[in-house]
Amino acid sequence: xxxxxxxxxxxxxxxILVAGxxxxxxxAISLRFARAGAxxxxxxxxxxxAGEDLKAIAAEEGLAISLCRADLTSxxxxxxxxxxxxxxxxxxxxxxxxxxxxxxxxxxxxTDRHFDWTFNLNVxxxxxxxxxxxxxxxxxxxxxVMSSWGATRALPYYSLxxxxxxxxxxxxxxxxxxxxxxxxxxxxxTAGAVLTDAWKAMPNSESRIAETVxxxxxxxxxxxEEVAYGAQFLCSDASAxxxxxxxILDGGTGIMA
Amino acid sequence: xxxxxYVLSKVQEAFKAAFDVDPQLVTMETSASDIPLWDSVGHxxxxxxxxxxxxxxxxxDELMEMENVRAIVxxxxxxxxxxx
Numbered sequence: 001x002x003x004x005x006x007x008x009x010x011x012x013x014x015x016i017l018v019a020g021x022x023x024x025x026x027x028a029i030s031l032r033f034a035r036a037g038a039x040x041x042x043x044x045x046x047x048x049x050a051g052e053d054l055k056a057i058a059a060e061e062g063l064a065i066s067l068c069r070a071d072l073t074s075x076x077x078x079x080x081x082x083x084x085x086x087x088x089x090x091x092x093x094x095x096x097x098x099x100x101x102x103x104x105x106x107x108x109x110x111t112d113r114h115f116d117w118t119f120n121l122n123v124x125x126x127x128x129x130x131x132x133x134x135x136x137x138x139x140x141x142x143x144x145v146m147s148s149w150g151a152t153r154a155l156p157y158y159s160l161x162x163x164x165x166x167x168x169x170x171x172x173x174x175x176x177x178x179x180x181x182x183x184x185x186x187x188x189x190t191a192g193a194v195l196t197d198a199w200k201a202m203p204n205s206e207s208r209i210a211e212t213v214x215x216x217x218x219x220x221x222x223x224x225e226e227v228a229y230g231a232q233f234l235c236s237d238a239s240a241x242x243x244x245x246x247x248i249l250d251g252g253t254g255i256m257a
Numbered sequence: 258x259x260x261x262x263y264v265l266s267k268v269q270e271a272f273k274a275a276f277d278v279d280p281q282l283v284t285m286e287t288s289a290s291d292i293p294l295w296d297s298v299g300h301x302x303x304x305x306x307x308x309x310x311x312x313x314x315x316x317x318d319e320l321m322e323m324e325n326v327r328a329i330v331x332x333x334x335x336x337x338x339x340x341x
Contacts, residue, residue, distance in 0.1 A: 020297065023296060023297075045321060046289060046297075046300065046321060046323070046324040047288075047289045047290065047324060048288075048324060049288060049289070049290040050289070053290075071321050073317060073321075074317070074318075099297070100297055100298070101297040101298055101300060101301050102298050102301060103298070103301040103302055103305060104298070104302070105305075114301070114305065117301055117304075117317070117320070121297075161298070197293035
């Protein structure tokens with residue numbers, strides 16, 4: 001353990017890769033980690049503007065955030081990421097896997113290709129990423145995968161994303177057991193409904209948000225920043241005893257009957 | 258109507274289906290930053306809508322290149338020629 005006392009929650013001296021780290025929850029995690037002292041490499045793929053925006057915030061605040069644009073579902077993209085990590089330094093002390101995609105449709109409308117697209121990024125790319133980076137993780141490292149309610153609960157038109165998150169969680173738990181003897185912890189962070197621009201832009205957003213809030217004991221949606229604090233805890237030495245756990249950050253919605 | 262105008266109008270149709278946005282707001286300059294629902298999940302909905310509207314198939318590499326409307330039009334236009 002590198003920190004002590006009040007510093008246990010600090011990420012100083014840690015080098016952490018955030019996959020899918022430039023938008024929404026991923027962006028909040030990249031910023032929170034860097035503000036907590038970590039050196040962050042934020043991976044992204046399509047949204048160049050989001051990458052630029054994160055870079056601008058990092059420059060303004062003097063945060064140690066590097067960007068790496070790479071498609072984690074392709075060999076070429078993984079090689080590119082590997083090169084970036086090589087330039088960045090030999091070791092990693094953390095990985096947060098936020099990269100995710102999916103399609104929300106009834107089963108009759110879903111195709112094999114929808115399945116492949118979803119599982120390729122949400123599950124297979126994480127598997128490949130762990131294979132690629134395994135040797136870089138030193139003792140005391142922490143890996144966190146972002147999951148969602150759909151891994152354990154049935155939600156409308158969520159069968160593909162939900163089942164991919166279920167597979168991701170199962171993979172994370174098996175890795176937790178396999179990597180724990182080497183001092184590498186793997187945990188799962190499940191976020192409930194997070195207030196993001198995407199939520200605000202949905203049709204009938206006000207009534208949808210109101211309905212979710214009604215079912216949430218906290219009386220509001222959680223924020224991306226609050227999820228980021230959960231991720232910080234799981235990547236900090238304060239959670240050194242936590243292995244293979246699912247931390248649910250949903251304002252209490254999940255305990256409602 | 259020129260070919261690019263035709264493709265853009267169909268792309269607007271796909272955006273309407275995927276994100277319920279006013280088609281007139283979708284221009285060649287539109288990117289993911291302009292449409293909050295166009296995140297990683299929304300991207301697959303958009304890809305499916307584009308496939309349905311145009312009757313084409315997009316491969317993963319093409320999906321990944323579609324970061325704005327201009328790129329979408331560039332990727333789709335030759336596919337329409339292939340169909341003819």
